[in-house]
Amino acid sequence: MTNYSKLPAILLLEDGTVYHGKAAGKIGTTTGEICFNTGTTGYQEIFTDPSYYGQIMVTTNAHIGNYGITVNESESERIQIAGLVCKNYSVIYSRKMADSSIQKYFEDGNLVGISDIDTRSLVRHIRNKGAMNAIISSETSDVEELMQQLVKVPSMAGLELSSAVTTEQPYYYGNEDASHRVAVLDLGIKKNILRNFDTRKVYAKIFPAKTTFAEMEAWAPQGYFISNGPGDPAAMDYAVQTVKDILASDRPLFGICLGHQLLALANDIRTKKMFNGHRGINHPVKNVIIDRCEITSQNHGFGVVAEDIKNSDKVEITHVNLNDKSIEGIRVKGKRAFSVQYHPESSPGPHDSRYLFDDFLTMLA
Structure with a gap:
């Protein structure tokens, strides 16, 4: 795992709403339909569920990564979500049986994420406005440039995945x-x-x-x-x-x-x-x-x-x-x-x- 430091990151929604946070996982840019999961546990099963392919996941549970990653708890052979949005991103984990930290897991799986987001506010916004596409970037904070990328992302409606x-x-x-x-x-x-x-x-x-x-x-x-x-x-x-x-x-x-x-x-x-x-x-x-x-x-x-x-x-x-x-x-x-x-x-x-x-x-x- 590379030395993890909380670099700035940005989350931009299709309707122009912007959230600023810190980079989680791989440094990069990713797009997908944004959605949220209200489960209080099981984040690794969520990350690896093929039903989430092409989607940016917002976890409403406050702490993500705190019990690490265990190989036999994956639902498929790779990370399936397109990106992660969370509040508290924990590189340090407490479970002795865990195989790695969430940061190493995301780096190995090329997963781009953003943390330190007010996920309560974000979920309320999505609930009011409905499902929409989004983009996460820890490479640039240029909203206009990111919006140009985002408008090219197809809607989930009509997609065979x-x-x-x-x-x-x-x-x-x-x-x-x-x-x-x-x-x-x-x-x-x-x-x-x-x-x-x-x-x-x-x-x-x-x-x-x-x-x-x-x-x-x-x-x-x-x-x-x-x-x-x-x-x-x-x-x-x-x-x-x-x-x-x-x-x-x-x-x-x-x-x-x-x-x-x-x-x-x-x-x-x-x-x-x-x-x-x-x-x-x-x-x-x-x-x-x-x-x-x-x-x-x-x-x-x-x-x-x-x-x-x-x-x-x-x-x-x-x-x-x-x-x-x-x-x-x-x-x-x-x-x-x-x-x-x-x-x-x-x-x-x-x-x-x-x-x-x-x-x-x-x-x-």
């Missing part, structure tokens, strides 16, 4: 002698989803995002899983067709987050970009089928159109968000297919929703 984070080649996860075989369509999958399958005696074969149903079916799986991932689901016609083909085969299907949105699209239900997404580990959701509430881990900037679902004769609602009444889960009528908008693997987060993996295994049986 799963092909940028998916595996390049199929691979296996779990015990080959396990009692269940599941084909996984990797649109940006988190490692803890695969760990949850493995602990339930599932042998998984993980396929690249643009793999066809016929290619996956050749492996003779008992069921299919459609993963989480980044970008706009409406820009993923190839994946929608794959989901339609799985439904036509009448195989069991389980989708999480982006997988949920694709299951909706495959049933003629539109998706939309949210004014502000759901990102945190304390979102209350009600399972309306069994009349039970659960606290959930969430990360999404797109959602399904509630009116389309309510008017649909193909799907029914299974889960509803208790904060804003958005649709958090559906199942397809007459099919063994269901999905949820949130993350039942909950890493980080409470484990209230892990029963959904067991429900899927029941379908496989």
Whole structure:
């Protein structure tokens, strides 16, 4: 790690709002859609979640880096966020089992960030103005120059990003002698989803995002899983067709987050970009089928159109968000297919929703 010193840095939002702070991580410039996560722990899992690809993350927890970085807590093989905005950036860490400091981790991963920002003020601004692009720089403080770079950054709406984070080649996860075989369509999958399958005696074969149903079916799986991932689901016609083909085969299907949105699209239900997404580990959701509430881990900037679902004769609602009444889960009528908008693997987060993996295994049986 280089000698860390707090050089000046600047954060510029698309609407012209400017924040001045100190450099964190690599010295440089980065752009992306700015969003915030309200979780009080699990920053490394957030940094490495492929669903955050192309986004600048604002952490509302005051201290980032204070327990260091541990290799086996990553959700993918690299840092996925485009940049970090935080209040207190701690190069010194207290956890003995940690492998490195956050500064070394960011330098090795080429991550540009900014600290010493009033994140409370910033989050209130984003909540009022909605999602927008932003730029962080510790190379220049010329606002006009940075704005010229920023206006060239495309909106997240309409972007297909799963092909940028998916595996390049199929691979296996779990015990080959396990009692269940599941084909996984990797649109940006988190490692803890695969760990949850493995602990339930599932042998998984993980396929690249643009793999066809016929290619996956050749492996003779008992069921299919459609993963989480980044970008706009409406820009993923190839994946929608794959989901339609799985439904036509009448195989069991389980989708999480982006997988949920694709299951909706495959049933003629539109998706939309949210004014502000759901990102945190304390979102209350009600399972309306069994009349039970659960606290959930969430990360999404797109959602399904509630009116389309309510008017649909193909799907029914299974889960509803208790904060804003958005649709958090559906199942397809007459099919063994269901999905949820949130993350039942909950890493980080409470484990209230892990029963959904067991429900899927029941379908496989």
